[in-house]
Amino acid sequence: MSARAGYEPEHHAVREVARGFVTSVIEPRHEEWEAAHGIDRSLFTEAGTLGLLGFSVPEEHGGPGVEDYRYNAVLIDEVARSGAAAEAIAFSLQNDVVLPYLTDLTTQEQKARWLPGVVSGETILGIAMTEPGTGSDLTGIRTSAVRDGDSYVVNGAKTFISNGQNGDLFVVAVRTSPDRHGGLSLLVVDADTPGFQRGRNLDKIGLHAQDTSELSFTDMRVPVENLLGSEGDGFGHLVHNLPQERLSLSVGAVAAAEGVFARTIEYVRDRKAFGSPVSEFQNTRFVLAQISTELDLARTYLEDCIAEHVSGQLSPARAARLKLWTTELQVSVADRCLQLHGGYGYMREYPVSRAFVDARIQTIYGGTSEIMKTIIAKDLEL
Structure with missing residues (x-):
């Protein structure tokens, strides 16, 4: 994402902070949190210290006051790409899904009560x-x-x-x-x-x-x-915020798929079968070539939708199309990458096994694929 048009130096700067946070905080403790079936609260407070929470919160309530979804996107992109799906969801909830209700629908008194803790990470949403x-x-x-x-x-x-x-x-x-x-x-x-x-x-x-x-x-x-x-007015507010929620799920889906794809390329280059690296087999090359093409298309589609959202033009139907396509693709990519690992792909010690099971929920929450198709069909006036 960082090399693509539409991102400014300040977005790349946040990406570097996020990448360092993933390396120094998330990756060393991810296994521990998996075993504990829960993320430690320090994840949020440490992210808050680095300015990775509440980008849209006004300055008077402790945030930078930046109404630019691209900052949210680069954070989720870096976390999801590393394979830390649970942590990506946690941040997406904090910044993308719940926070808009507290910035857009609140009185000044409510903002003063709730927003500072969201930015610091002391209040988990x-x-x-x-x-x-x-x-x-x-x-x-x-x-x-x-x-x-x-x-x-x-x-x-x-x-x-x-x-x-x-x-x-x-x-x-x-x-x-x-x-x-x-x-x-x-x-x-x-x-x-x-x-x-x-x-x-x-x-x-x-x-x-x-x-x-x-x-x-x-x-x-x-x-x-x-x-x-x-x-x-609750129903209208819920429906209004769904496009951004689905966009965020798509950011995580594409990044996670790109991450497992990159790790699979490393694996097939190192793994040998019948005396040759698995990467030299024609089937392996064809599968990876197909995935590479699909991911390139998905990334281009995603970036176009992000640009539309930043300009206030992303429609619910297009967000539904994006969510449908990218989450189904994530499941498919994880499945094919696991297959290329052979029996080792079924072992939990290999990240591809977790990428496979973590991906499966993506086509269900935030609106199932079937609901996405219903929204799209309605947009087609069918």
Whole structure:
């Protein structure tokens, strides 16, 4: 990405900081966090010290006040390329997915309360949309929030919540009226609120270092001043932010695929079979040539969408096309690279095995591939 048009020296400078952070902080501890099934909170505070969090946060609240998604992109690119998928998701949640709700929908008083901790990394963010039985259907949300004086009384449950164990502050989608679309609202909930309960850290086949949890709310009283925007506008806000979320998933998908591809080239050059390096076999050359071409196309497509997003022109349908293409490609690349490793590819000690299982969720969260196709078909007026 760094050699492509559209990036300025300041973006490259952030990339160098991010690359150094990956080398000095993430790579030495990734195995430890995988085994612990969770990232240490120090990851966020150390990133905050280096200025890698909250690029869009205004200066008066501790951030650089830079409204430029390209900074977010170079961070996710470097982390995902290294194979640290869980850490890439953690940063994407902090900078790309949840933060826009706290910068775009908040009052000055709310900004002063929440944003400084986000920038420093002392406040870890999460978003609670998905519920048991609802999946990608946002209109099926049943967690209720009933107004009682100066508070909302919240009852319900959420699942598959990233940063669920580590998170301090959650944007929670709740139902404030029976209206299917107009009855959703967004509340910011502190994890220390009475009635807020973290469930188990879910045992996934991949992304072991990323804590993914169930959350439940029992008669949880959330102050009215924690409402984001206006009551009943939650669905519109959620849909509005989805293109950037899907763009960020695509950045991670392409970078992760490029990373496993580069490591596979090194492997086939060193690995010998039948007396020759695996790289000399025609099948190996053809597979890698095909992957190289597909990745070049994906990178070009991604950079074009990033440029559109920076200029405010990325449509939900194009973001859906990008997410569909890049995440499916990531799964395919990891699969073919694992095959080129032979039996060693199935061993956890080889990074390609983790790239394979970590990739699989990409076509599911942030909207499944089937949902992406539905959005695209609607755009075609089918």
